Amino acid sequence: MKKLVFLALVLSLFIVDTSDARKKKKKYEVIDVTNGGSITGTIKAASKVDDPVMKIETKKPDEVEFCGTEFQSNMYIISPDLGVKNVVVALLKVKQGKAMPEKDYVINNLKCQFEPLVGLAFKGNNFVIKNSDALFHNTNLGIQLKGGKKRAVYNLALPNLNQVLKKKIKTKGVHSIKCDAHPWMRAYVYSSDSPYAALTDDSGKFEITDIPAGTYKVLIWHEGFGEVKQEITVEAGQATTLDHTFSK
Amino acid sequence: MHQKQRKGFFVLSLLSLPILLIMTVMLTGAENAYGGNANGEEIYKINCAVCHGVKGDSKGEVCYNTNVEKSGKEITTYSRDFTLGVFKFRTTATGCLPDENDLKRIISTGIPKSFMPSFNDISPEEKMALIEYVESFSERWEEEDPCDVITTYMPNWVGKSYSVEKGKKIYQDMKCWECHGDKGDGAGPKADKLKDDWGHKMVPFDFTSGALKRGTAPEDIYITFTTGLDGTGMPSYEDTLGEDDRWHLVSYTLKLMGR
Known part of the structure; x- marks a missing residue:
């Protein structure tokens, strides 16, 4: 009888334990990808879009001199045949595939701007944040969420010239970067939890390779045009085409 | 012999009763992880939802408080949107979720110059149940590992x-x-x-x-x-x-x- 009671007690402990176990989500698994497929394509604009010029407003006299009063935003870099540069194309929720790139992502504060404007980072590596100006900068990086909301990831002070900070890339998705001291400064980094992400070049072209055959959800994101998600099926050893045209 | 058996059965049923009760409560989800029976959702709805919103999105009835500083500057504070999982007052590094004690402290002391009052009348057990409910508004609490708490030891020369x-x-x-x-x-x-x-x-x-x-x-x-x-x-x-x-x-x- 006592054993039975004991058993019931032990059983009830297990029930408590399982509630903790469901918390962890499955992580990306590296496998040998043989005869993988690829996705290539071109992201275009329906028509030419003027690239806005942005204003610089500051009360500090030394900054007026150093930073200037306006700059080309480079939000819409569109080729003569309407290819759009700096579009992120990324496969979502990939469970397994080739190894993650081992490459840190550099965010440079240079002449009152972030460099680069848009880029790809891969989880597990580091953000390397540099201040190349003799000015106070802060790098306020956060995940862009639905409804224009933002979730802070790091907000770091870089008060001095040549300051370099290293921070682990722990979060995924489209991150926006801003400097509170210079509100016109902006940049975006897509942090991927799989190696299957690409950025379009000057002609709007991209390529993602060595993908295990299967059906995937793909994100196409651009600072000005916004984002779309769609499904794509990749076949072993085949190149699948993914083209998209953004319109404003 | 017969008597003894009956007694044994009685003791067993007495013992199994609380276990059964605990299991039932667990399966119906009313039990919180801290072992108490306090209902976090109920406590939240009574005390917090008026400002922080029923969904934790800060869209309650009374959402902000404007304070005039002695310089004449106005400072407006808004109720925290729990769906983002972002908190200002933490003892954890930037980008981290707060420690549970951080949230416990805010509930206990309130935030001066804002609308957030002290809820020190809520028992410790109820506070933990409430925190657990607040954590359910953002998936961050499920997805992320907790960060280390930053400990502070003030040197004796501070203020010299x-x-x-x-x-x-x-x-x-x-x-x-x-x-x-x-x-x-x-x-x-x-x-x-x-x-x-x-x-x-x-x-x-x-x-x-x-x-x-x-x-x-x-x-x-x-x-x-x-x-x-x-x-x-x-x-x-x-x-x-x-x-x-x-x-x-x-x-x-x-x-x-x-x-």
Whole structure:
């Protein structure tokens, strides 16, 4: 009888334990990808879009001199045949595939701007944040969420010239970067939890390779045009085409 | 013999009754992880939803409070949107979720100069159930590993005149004055155009007003320099300033606050 009671007690402990176990989500698994497929394509604009010029407003006299009063935003870099540069194309929720790139992502504060404007980072590596100006900068990086909301990831002070900070890339998705001291400064980094992400070049072209055959959800994101998600099926050893045209 | 068996059965049923009860409560989900029976959802709806919203999105009935500083500046504070999982007052590094004790403290003490009152009448068990419910508004609590809590040991030289002098230089070098002003009155050249991640106007802290929202103990000021205030323009100096330098800065800002 006592054993039975004991058993019931032990059983009830297990029930408590399982509630903790469901918390962890499955992580990306590296496998040998043989005869993988690829996705290539071109992201275009329906028509030419003027690239806005942005204003610089500051009360500090030394900054007026150093930073200037306006700059080309480079939000819409569109080729003569309407290819759009700096579009992120990324496969979502990939469970397994080739190894993650081992490459840190550099965010440079240079002449009152972030460099680069848009880029790809891969989880597990580091953000390397540099201040190349003799000015106070802060790098306020956060995940862009639905409804224009933002979730802070790091907000770091870089008060001095040549300051370099290293921070682990722990979060995924489209991150926006801003400097509170210079509100016109902006940049975006897509942090991927799989190696299957690409950025379009000057002609709007991209390529993602060595993908295990299967059906995937793909994100196409651009600072000005916004984002779309769609499904794509990749076949072993085949190149699948993914083209998209953004319109404003 | 017969009597003994019956007694044994009686003892067993007595013992199994609470176990059965616990299991039933667990399966129906009314039990919280801290072993109590307090209903976090109910406590939330009664005490918190009026400002923080039934869905935790800060869209309650009374959402903000405007405070007029002695400088004449208006500071408006809004109720926290729990769906983002971003908190200003933490003892964890920038970008981290707060520790449970951080949330417990805010519930207990409230936040001066804001609408957040003290809920010290809520029992410790109810507080934990409430925190568990608040955590259910953002998936962050399920997805992320908890961060280390930053411990603070105040050196005995904090507030001494040489430390104040060092802190004054750090205040200059770290460009604190760009937002908080040369005199610490929050009137620096960058002070006007600041906006937080929720799109609200931000007012850099006026040290001469002397009253911090987080608390005015030296440790509270130190932890703000260390963690920054996520969601606002106040960055973390954990990687930029050594611990001693952060304490010197505490010495100087205490002086600015007249403490």
